[in-house]
Amino acid sequence: MGSIYLIRHGQASFGAEDYDVLSSLGERQSTLLGSHLAQTGLRLDRAVSGSLTRQVHTGRLVLEQFGQAPALETDAAFNEFDAEGMIRALLPALLPSEPQALDVMRNAAHNRDEFQRLFVNLIDTWVGGDYDAPALQSWQAFLDQVNGGLQRLLEQAHGRERIAVFTSGGTITALIHLLTGMPVASAFAMNWQIVNTSLSCLKFQGARVTLASFNSHAHLQLLNTPSLITYR
Structure with a gap:
């Protein structure tokens, strides 16, 4: 089976004029994740990021820690909702x-x-959906966007490929909802627990996809430094 590693971006600049920038802590979280994954011997065949700055920057910092890593591609389907x-x-x-x-x-x-x-x-x-705001992307449209990105990955994947996807909490929530059939309210209850630079794993075989693990952040927990664990 192949693996898709969903990686949430590092801590962004919550409360600042531009949220879409990694904080210094977010940069450190990303570097720690990359170092941890490289030490485990993980080899990546492909790496894809949403097009948001915080997602791309996380991806680059993680991949820099590997001796050999694929080039980072971008696909806006993995962007966070607005x-x-x-x-x-x-x-x-x-x-x-x-x-x-x-x-x-x-x-x-x-x-x-x-x-x-x-x-x-x-x-x-x-x-x-009980609102009147035609210019706002709907939840269903966001689901379609995210599912489109997943289907492209699956169509292009080969066998046991290992693919890293650098994305955001809402995107991961949408995928969990799509893959498990979990009620949206329950999926968003999980959303609030997704740690910055945590890793969730999907396993796939052809078009079949299952959620194998969720919100792993051992690279932060092992350092026994609570301030490294952030949620926004």
């Missing part, structure tokens, strides 16, 4: 019941718990 666009589109309808929401979102780094609570509320609305 969280900022979703917030802009859906937040106004939330303000009557959550008048503080705008201030929380503007100062997310200082209101992490409240941000998460409101973000989950917005995700529920987005997934449920």
